[in-house]
Amino acid sequence: MPYKKLKSTDDAIMQIVDGYRHFHEEVYPQQEELFKKLAFEQTPKAMFITCADSRVVPELITQSSPGDLFVTRNVGNVVPPYGQMLGGVSTAIEYAVVALGVKHIIICGHSDCGAMKAVLNPEQLRNMPTVRSWLQHSEVAKIVVEENCKCDGHRDTLGVLTEENVVAQLGHLATHPSVASRLARGDLFIHGWVYDIETSQIRAYDTEKGEFRRIGDGPLPMATPKPRY
Numbered sequence: 434m435p436y437k438k439l440k441s442t443d444d445a446i447m448q449i450v451d452g453y454r455h456f457h458e459e460v461y462p463q464q465e466e467l468f469k470k471l472a473f474e475q476t477p478k479a480m481f482i483t484c485a486d487s488r489v490v491p492e493l494i495t496q497s498s499p500g501d502l503f504v505t506r507n508v509g510n511v512v513p514p515y516g517q518m519l520g521g522v523s524t525a526i527e528y529a530v531v532a533l534g535v536k537h538i539i540i541c542g543h544s545d546c547g548a549m550k551a552v553l554n555p556e557q558l559r560n561m562p563t564v565r566s567w568l569q570h571s572e573v574a575k576i577v578v579e580e581n582c583k584c585d586g587h588r589d590t591l592g593v594l595t596e597e598n599v600v601a602q603l604g605h606l607a608t609h610p611s612v613a614s615r616l617a618r619g620d621l622f623i624h625g626w627v628y629d630i631e632t633s634q635i636r637a638y639d640t641e642k643g644e645f646r647r648i649g650d651g652p653l654p655m656a657t658p659k660p661r662y
């Protein structure tokens with residue numbers, strides 16, 4: 434498919450600039466006090482690791498304000514195991530846990546995830562060697578599903594894989610020394626969520642019961658292991 438040549442004032446970028454103008458002129462003045470308070474420090478309530486997908490908006494779906502969430506996003510909400518890749522995700526985790534002292538880390542997958550579809554159908558990644566290499570961190574979830582799930586149809590398989598990928602990334606998260614140490618003494622809580630774009634529902638992983646349940650009614654399902662100190 435030939436690429437469409439863009440005009441210098443392309444509509445999409447002008448919509449973004451108009452959005453900024455609205456923010457600067459209308460939204461900012463209403464919350465000026467908050468921004469002045471945030472100008473020189475942040476004390477986020479949680480770290481939020483999710484997919485880069487444009488339809489997942491952490492602040493919107495949790496109704497959070499600036500300063501509330503320390504967000505890291507990448508294709509497939511992947512957390513590489515410690516030591517394999519000293520990249521942006523590992524750096525952000527260490528900074529959030531050690532420097533900012535966050536009490537909660539949420540890993541949030543989502544429905545209709547392109548990364549998860551690619552894990553199921555790797556031939557889609559022929560021209561994307563970097564994505565293919567990155568998604569090796571999700572391979573474990575694929576094998577768990579292939580060998581254990583009696584999935585019925587593509588949609589079902591994709592849903593189960595998306596959940597298993599969150600479980601796998603929670604496992605990787607716990608290999609990071611800064612995380613492992615605070616989990617061992619019980620002052621860090623980790624959460625594995627899957628957000629459904631179509632219905633807005635979030636399901637969370639319960640480590641004890643080994644299942645995902647809807648959040649919002651009843652006690653929050655938790656992925657945090659038992660502390661030892």
Ligand code: ZN
Nearest residue numbers: 484486546547
């Ligand atoms: Zn995704």
